[in-house]
Amino acid sequence: xxSGPILLRFESKNGQFRLTVNPTDQxxxxxxxxxxxxxxxxxxxxxTLSNKPHGGEDRLLASLGGVTIERVNLKHGDKxxxxxxxxxxxxxxxxxxxxxxxxxxxxxxxxxxxPILPTNDLLVAPLPQTSPASxxxxxxxAVQQSQLDDRLDKKDGKxxxxxxxxxxxxxxxxxxxYCMPLEPYSPKHLEAKKIKHLSFHSHLxxxxxxxxxxxxxxxxxxxxxxxxxxxxxxxxxGHPQWPEGICTKCQPSAITLQPxxxxxxxxxxxxxxxxxxxxxxxxxxxxxxxxxYLYGHYEEYTEVPLGIKAVVEAxxxxxxxxxxxxxxLNEWENKKDVDEVARLCGLLKIGVIxxxxxxAGAGDGSxxxxxxxxxxxxxxxxxxxxxxxxxxxxxATKWSDTGRFGSDxxxxxxxxxxxxxxxxSSFQVSNSAVEMVRADIIEPSADPTVMLVLGSEEExxxxxxxxxxxxxxxxxxxxxxxxxQENAKPSFPVEYLYVTLTHGFPKESASIFNASDFPIExxxxxxEGQELRNVARKLGVSGxxxxxxKGVRSVADxxxxxxxxxxxxxxxEEESLLCHVARSHDLAEGFQLLNTPxxxxxxxxxxxxxxxxxxxxxxxxxxxxxxGYFEDSDQLAKRFKGASLR
Numbered sequence: 001x002x003s004g005p006i007l008l009r010f011e012s013k014n015g016q017f018r019l020t021v022n023p024t025d026q027x028x029x030x031x032x033x034x035x036x037x038x039x040x041x042x043x044x045x046x047x048t049l050s051n052k053p054h055g056g057e058d059r060l061l062a063s064l065g066g067v068t069i070e071r072v073n074l075k076h077g078d079k080x081x082x083x084x085x086x087x088x089x090x091x092x093x094x095x096x097x098x099x100x101x102x103x104x105x106x107x108x109x110x111x112x113x114x115p116i117l118p119t120n121d122l123l124v125a126p127l128p129q130t131s132p133a134s135x136x137x138x139x140x141x142a143v144q145q146s147q148l149d150d151r152l153d154k155k156d157g158k159x160x161x162x163x164x165x166x167x168x169x170x171x172x173x174x175x176x177x178y179c180m181p182l183e184p185y186s187p188k189h190l191e192a193k194k195i196k197h198l199s200f201h202s203h204l205x206x207x208x209x210x211x212x213x214x215x216x217x218x219x220x221x222x223x224x225x226x227x228x229x230x231x232x233x234x235x236x237x238g239h240p241q242w243p244e245g246i247c248t249k250c251q252p253s254a255i256t257l258q259p260x261x262x263x264x265x266x267x268x269x270x271x272x273x274x275x276x277x278x279x280x281x282x283x284x285x286x287x288x289x290x291x292x293y294l295y296g297h298y299e300e301y302t303e304v305p306l307g308i309k310a311v312v313e314a315x316x317x318x319x320x321x322x323x324x325x326x327x328x329l330n331e332w333e334n335k336k337d338v339d340e341v342a343r344l345c346g347l348l349k350i351g352v353i354x355x356x357x358x359x360a361g362a363g364d365g366s367x368x369x370x371x372x373x374x375x376x377x378x379x380x381x382x383x384x385x386x387x388x389x390x391x392x393x394x395x396a397t398k399w400s401d402t403g404r405f406g407s408d409x410x411x412x413x414x415x416x417x418x419x420x421x422x423x424x425s426s427f428q429v430s431n432s433a434v435e436m437v438r439a440d441i442i443e444p445s446a447d448p449t450v451m452l453v454l455g456s457e458e459e460x461x462x463x464x465x466x467x468x469x470x471x472x473x474x475x476x477x478x479x480x481x482x483x484x485q486e487n488a489k490p491s492f493p494v495e496y497l498y499v500t501l502t503h504g505f506p507k508e509s510a511s512i513f514n515a516s517d518f519p520i521e522x523x524x525x526x527x528e529g530q531e532l533r534n535v536a537r538k539l540g541v542s543g544x545x546x547x548x549x550k551g552v553r554s555v556a557d558x559x560x561x562x563x564x565x566x567x568x569x570x571x572x573e574e575e576s577l578l579c580h581v582a583r584s585h586d587l588a589e590g591f592q593l594l595n596t597p598x599x600x601x602x603x604x605x606x607x608x609x610x611x612x613x614x615x616x617x618x619x620x621x622x623x624x625x626x627x628g629y630f631e632d633s634d635q636l637a638k639r640f641k642g643a644s645l646r
Contacts, residue, residue, distance in 0.1 A: 012082040023070035046085040053081050135401040143398040152201045157184035157306040184305035201306035203262035224400040229439040231468045243465045254471035257496040260430040264406045267301045267309035268426040268503040271511035286526045288322035294351035295342045310350045314558035319522050341565050344579035351410035366420030379448030380494045386411040387429045387437040406431050426501035433497035440467040450491040512583050518560040530563050536606040552590030556582045570598040
């Protein structure tokens with residue numbers, strides 16, 4: 001056999017194509033070339049080669065590792081037959097297969113058929129890189145978005161106005177330019193109400209009115225398009241894939257940063273002030289910072305036209321190492337279990353919250369104001385952290401050509417304000433920031449007010465083969481009051497990458513978890529732990545006595561539900577009923593829960609190893625009480641345990 005290149009023919013259900021290969025090439029190295037000639041929704045894990053169209057010997061391409069072309073006696077001009085399956089579609093978008101050492105993603109993670117291992121410095125791994133060409137046909141029919149988005153889509157969002165007594169010259173049933181309803185994106189209304197950013201659906205109405213005009217009777221086009229700052233892996237020019245080749249069709253355009261005019265979520269509402277108070281107790285006792293994930297749901301926010309608010313019902317604190325100046329997240333092994341409990345309660349993960357507090361030392365509870373107009377509100381490191389989290393939770397929408405746009409994930413910071421008090425600030429990073437983090441264009445700086453733009457060289461000075469850095473610019477107002485364009489390299493202000501949200505509490509607490517006094521998880525550092533005796537006390541189990549009604553009323557505690565789930569005593573049906581009782585506070589279903597086998601088993605376990613009955617006081621205790629220094633023995637033991645030097 002000749003050692004020079006040979007031509008192989010391939011045939012699939014989509015047609016035929018030819019490839020020039022070397023006899024010494026291994027079959028897995030042909031993966032990228034074969035996928036470039038097949039449709040974009042091909043599941044590369046199911047790619048099969050055969051020597052006959054029917055009845056031949058089928059072999060998975062991934063199973064041919066180490067097998068060369070000359071080893072199977074393929075000659076110049078021979079034909080192979082390809083079989084494959086398409087990727088399943090969920091919410092209108094195909095699901096990318098998981099990357100393995102022998103099977104990389106069908107994306108720019110692939111170079112010449114060989115996988116590129118991800119870097120190890122990612123705090124939270126971003127979504128797999130996908131091509132902008134993976135657009136879906138008719139997303140308004142295929143994508144399933146949230147019920148809230150469906151309701152807001154049906155509303156016109158117009159802002160009614162009363163009759164203008166000075167300008168209106170018509171009757172009560174008439175209408176003119178001075179009293180006709182305003183569009184939800186009207187600058188006049190936003191300025192009057194001091195609304196800084198458009199809501200997502202107001203922004204959608206604004207750009208849709210410019211993109212699609214029914215009077216022209218033209219075909220409909222999805223108005224939303226996600227930014228894409230990476231090299232397109234499926235360039236139609238026919239040149240070798242980057243970094244071997246690049247052209248103007250596949251390289252990203254220059255980026256001009258500007259503040260995002262809209263926000264995906266307008267308001268963050270904490271269902272109860274006790275959520276923040278219990279979250280702050282860790283800092284009050286231990287003096288270290290704390291981070292937690294927000295669980296809740298989304299509702300319509302009527303203070304902003306077509307607005308959305310995130311309602312926080314619970315804060316879960318994952319395993320972490322807390323220090324005075326920050327937190328380090330550990331591996332969260334029961335993440336899926338907590339998400340499952342939240343799902344049974346009708347909740348989902350909607351954001352993250354962390355503290356940045358330093359005691360002022362005045363002895364009155366005041367704290368240092370670190371974040372203000374002359375310093376920063378969100379540091380560059382926090383922007384990258386939030387961007388990676390928002391990339392994990394994209395928003396499904398039928399108005400985008402890819403079936404997703406932005407994210408509803410929010411970030412809350414608890415820090416000191418100008419008066420020395422403790423306040424909450426809420427943010428979201430822009431869609432451009434999320435894409436720049438995905439494309440590995442930016443990295444945080446030691447200066448929290450600026451973001452660094454990475455270079456195209458690696459640490460050893462060689463040209464990077466894993467990222468392409470386009471030109472990045474931003475506009476600012478100079479000292480003469482003129483808008484000028486500046487080069488963002490090597491750094492630019494971090495304010496271009498996030499938007500601010502409002503936050504608050506309801507007038508009357510309406511939290512579904514109205515019995516939240518169970519110990520919070522992962523607080524062993526300050527002497528708090530979750531034990532069976534805590535569960536027994538919570539559910540009214542003491543010795544041989546069981547208070548069933550008290551147990552039913554006290555299950556409305558998210559931390560208790562997560563602990564009961566970790567015990568594995570209840571069946572799936574019983575756990576679903578438990579979460580429904582915790583959410584609805586229905587005593588009838590609560591007593592139905594008391595009669596289930598799993599609940600009876602739980603009570604039996606608590607009776608054996610749970611809360612012990614109180615000890616009978618001795619005569620010495622009565623004498624101590626008369627002298628005024630009697631103290632409950634359990635409380636004394638707890639205080640002694642907290643003061644232990646071990």
